[in-house]
Amino acid sequence: MAHDSAERGYSNRRRFLHLTGAAGVVSLAGCASGNNDDDDSEGDEPREEVQQSSSSGDSEPDEIQEGGTLRVAYQGDPDGLDPYAISEASAWNTVYNICETLITFEDGEVTGRLAEEFEVDENVYYFKLEEGVQFHGGYGQLTASDVVYSFERMQEEDSRMRSDLEVLDEVREVGEYEVELELEEVFGPFVAFLTRPHWVIVSEEAVTDQGGSIGDYQEPVGTGPFVFEEYRPDDRIELSAFDDYYGEGPYVDEIDILIIPDNDARALALENDDVDFAESISGQDVERILDNEETKTALSEATTWVNVHFNSSQEPWSNPDVRRALSHALDRQAVVDAVLEGFGDPSVQTFPEGHFWYHENLDNERWHDPERAQEILAEAGNPLEGETLEIKTSSDFQTMEGTAQILQANLAEIGVEAELNNQEFTTHVTDYVEGNYGALAFSEPFEVDPDRHYWNSFVNPGYNHYGESQPDGDRLESLLREARTTSDDEQRKELYREAEEIVQENTPWLSVALGDTVNGMRENVHGFQDWTLPYDRYWTMWIEQ
Numbered sequence: 001m002a003h004d005s006a007e008r009g010y011s012n013r014r015r016f017l018h019l020t021g022a023a024g025v026v027s028l029a030g031c032a033s034g035n036n037d038d039d040d041s042e043g044d045e046p047r048e049e050v051q052q053s054s055s056s057g058d059s060e061p062d063e064i065q066e067g068g069t070l071r072v073a074y075q076g077d078p079d080g081l082d083p084y085a086i087s088e089a090s091a092w093n094t095v096y097n098i099c100e101t102l103i104t105f106e107d108g109e110v111t112g113r114l115a116e117e118f119e120v121d122e123n124v125y126y127f128k129l130e131e132g133v134q135f136h137g138g139y140g141q142l143t144a145s146d147v148v149y150s151f152e153r154m155q156e157e158d159s160r161m162r163s164d165l166e167v168l169d170e171v172r173e174v175g176e177y178e179v180e181l182e183l184e185e186v187f188g189p190f191v192a193f194l195t196r197p198h199w200v201i202v203s204e205e206a207v208t209d210q211g212g213s214i215g216d217y218q219e220p221v222g223t224g225p226f227v228f229e230e231y232r233p234d235d236r237i238e239l240s241a242f243d244d245y246y247g248e249g250p251y252v253d254e255i256d257i258l259i260i261p262d263n264d265a266r267a268l269a270l271e272n273d274d275v276d277f278a279e280s281i282s283g284q285d286v287e288r289i290l291d292n293e294e295t296k297t298a299l300s301e302a303t304t305w306v307n308v309h310f311n312s313s314q315e316p317w318s319n320p321d322v323r324r325a326l327s328h329a330l331d332r333q334a335v336v337d338a339v340l341e342g343f344g345d346p347s348v349q350t351f352p353e354g355h356f357w358y359h360e361n362l363d364n365e366r367w368h369d370p371e372r373a374q375e376i377l378a379e380a381g382n383p384l385e386g387e388t389l390e391i392k393t394s395s396d397f398q399t400m401e402g403t404a405q406i407l408q409a410n411l412a413e414i415g416v417e418a419e420l421n422n423q424e425f426t427t428h429v430t431d432y433v434e435g436n437y438g439a440l441a442f443s444e445p446f447e448v449d450p451d452r453h454y455w456n457s458f459v460n461p462g463y464n465h466y467g468e469s470q471p472d473g474d475r476l477e478s479l480l481r482e483a484r485t486t487s488d489d490e491q492r493k494e495l496y497r498e499a500e501e502i503v504q505e506n507t508p509w510l511s512v513a514l515g516d517t518v519n520g521m522r523e524n525v526h527g528f529q530d531w532t533l534p535y536d537r538y539w540t541m542w543i544e545q
Contacts, residue, residue, distance in 0.1 A: 046286050047342050050299045050518055060526055061544055068543045069254040070525070072536075073266045073278040076396070077234050077259045079426055082217040083198045084159040087429055089445055092197040093535045094237055097255070098136075099200035099222030102127050102147070103191070105448075105532035110191055114142065114201055114223065122487075123183040125190070131177050134244045136227045139203040144173040149204040151181065158214035163456070164193055167484075186487050192449035197535055225250040225539035234259055239538075251527065251542035263398065270295055270520045276543065277528075278520040279536075282398075283341020289520050297518050299343075302352045303534035304515040306335065306344070306399055306443045308391070308407060309457070312508055313465035314438045316387060320471055321380035323507035326439075327366040328373035329410045336513050339402030344515035348504065350453050352514050356489070357450050359497045364504045374414050389418040393441040396425035403512055404441035435465055443515070445534045450496050454480050457509065466508040476502045 078091035083099055086092060104113040112118060117128040133142040151171040154161045169184045183190065193199060206221035220228050225247065226239040237257040241250045258275060260266045267285035270278040271292060281289060281297060289295045308330075310317045317323060332346035348365045351357040377384060389411065393404035401422065408418045423431070431437045447453060459477050461467035468474050476499055483495040503509070519536075521528060524544040529537060 045342075046283060047299075047516070049290060050286060050297050050343075064251055064527070064542050065544055066251045066542065068252050068545065069256050070252045070277060070538060070541060070543060071275040072255060072257045072538070073260045073269050073275040074237075074257055075261055075263070075266060075280045076425075077261070078231070078237070080215065080218060081220050081228070081231060082215050083200050083202065083220060084154055084156075084161055084217075085215045086198060087160055088425075089535070092445075094239075094257070095200060095220060095222075096197035096224075096535050097226045097239065097538050098220050098224050098228050099202060100224045101195060101197070101199050102201065103194050105195060108532050110195065114147075120191075123186050125181040125183075125194075126174075127179045127181075129177040129179070130246060133223050133246050135203045135206065135223055136221045136242055137206065139206050139221055142201065142223050143176050144179045146203060147171070147179045147201055148173050149207075150201045153202070153207070153214070154199070156214055161198065186485050188484055188486050188489070188492050189449040189451035192447075192451070195448065195533070197533065226255055245539075247539075249539035251539070255538050261396070267520060270522065273522065276522045276525050277536075277541070279517075281518045281520040283343050283518070285520075286341075286343075286518055294523050296521050296523055298521065298528050298530065300517045300519070300530045300534065302345075302355075302514040303446050303517040304344075304399065304443050305347075305350050305446065305453070306340070306403055306512040306515055307441075308403065308510040308512060309432060309437070309440045309442055309464055310508055310510070311435055311438050311440075311465050312470050313435070313461075313467070316383050316389075317438045318469075319380065319383050320506045321376050322383055323510070324366065325373040325376040325380075325384075325414075326407070326411070327507045327510050328369045328376065329414050329416075330407050330510060330512065331368045331410055332512050333368070334406050334410075335403050336515075338406065339399055340513060340515045343518055344513045346512070347514045348511045349500065350447075350450065350511060357493065357496065359493075359500050362497075362501060362504055364501060366504065366507065370410070370414050377414075377416075384416050387417070389416065389439065390421055391418055391439045391441060392421045392423060392428065392431060392437045394425045394428040395422050396428075397443060399443045399515060400428070400441045403443075407441070432463055435463065448532065451480070451484060454496070454499060455484070464508045466506075470508070471506045472502045 074090045076088060076090045078094055079088040080086050080091060081095060083095045100114050102113060102115040103110055103118060114129055115127040116130045119126050129142060129144065135142060148171050155165045167183045167187045168181060170182045172180050174180050200222060203221050207217050210216050210219060225242055225245045227242050229238040229240050231237045236259060239255040241253050260269060263282035266278045267281055267289060269275045286297060289297055310323050312318050336344045336346055349358060391404045391407060393400045395401045404420050408420060411418045432440055456462055457464045458466045459480055466473055479495050479499040483492045486492050525541060526544060527541040529540050531537060
């Protein structure tokens, strides 16, 4: 394969974007779903006000001002900072400002980050790296060997990305700044995987200096716009600007991240000028922030998928009628109104209307219908009679706890008793992944490709244990495997449509809503970008003095 033609590199980049379905990862603005029989909410005014504020935007000054400290309030404490061992959004967000991926998104399209050129030939991915890129801390220049090492480390036994990389046959250095990844076969979602925030490139020497094993690398060294300085669990994270950064920005000198889990405390810190940027402002605080001349908001739509997972290997959840009944019992609009505080839309699918991966006119969608829920249980011989269901949740996240509480109340309305098992979030995630649950309220960040939701949940037999004993279990796994080995996104979409029809009919999970994120900022903070992925890029932000 020749790689020395700049003209060919351009044509292959356009082909690359076409093959990987750039249409499938466009911006979500204006795409959120609201057309369903649950949607009778009258509480949209705060959301509409934030939408109008976000779309009109603040008056950006003509010139960017550099310097100062951007004080950020996180809603959650990271579960570590080793990029290949983390599973929590605040950890991913932090790492993505320190380390960099080969490719990323700009304006909804796949583009290079550490790779200045890239192309795909069936199952071989070629990357030409930016030259002269430096690692933090004097660890030298990025070369192809760092990419090879990083992908080999991602494949180690304890890496959280190991299962995603089972398809990777070989990663090889073909030049000092050239790398090829050869997959065992065509793999449809691979580009989407490469853009995710923990698929970053690290320095072998830096990892070795910190112990070498997965989980040891808690002071990440990257090539990104910010340098890791300090992390004090449950307190703060400190980053500083990387003076030798090869890209645009950063514009501030430092990032001081405070861990403030309480929603009200985060909003109050913003109003009191204790922070400049506050993640995930609660809906009840939005109007007050908007009314304050010194603060403002920015809306990112459909950033979170709210759901309830069922373990189909455990009774009574192994009974499809039980799961179907619960899908009709849950009042999704109540979750949107009471838990998301109006910032979201009820949804029985994982993507919003208008998105490439949304499926129109599915005829077996299950919306709120308590009478139908009771009918299903009665027709099945009352399998929940005398049962007390357990629903696991976590009060570390209001969305999970509130969803479980509403489901519990809805079940009581149809004569089913349920109790909540409220647990610490890391335990909650572990129980989900290891199958130690029957029903589990959850929420997950937006994914650009459906494989991320379906595969881990339903294959081998997945976190939801939807195996061959379940209706169309074999067919569902067959569809998901075929979708992985198809490069054409239109063909993949048809496969996922059939898979979604099986999911809608048999409810191995209960899709609840697509939630928005409302971030709060001081009035003098500029440069925030509502991005394709639900993470914040602090290097584009600056403070007007």
